[in-house]
Amino acid sequence: MFIAVLNVGFHLHGCHSLKEKRQRLRGLRDKFGALRHVAVCEGADNNNWQDAEWSFVCASNQKTMAESTISAIVEHCAHGLDAELVHHHIEWL
16 A cells, blocks of 8 residues: 655735635645545645645555656646645655
């Protein structure tokens, strides 16, 4: 079993409310939370309007599948959201 934990941090320029922040990042839970081998949660900075940190846990019997999923998540975070990706860290368990 291969387990990867991905932590990503975002900065949301011009965000003026928690509601707007959640709307701008909602696609993360909708897109990747629907996958059976991925768990998604919003972590630190959940009350800060312009910053967010999310965590993803991917479990798979095949390392290539886990790597592919994590890469897709990072790519979406970097280019598919109305937010700036400020950091990401992958840890293999």
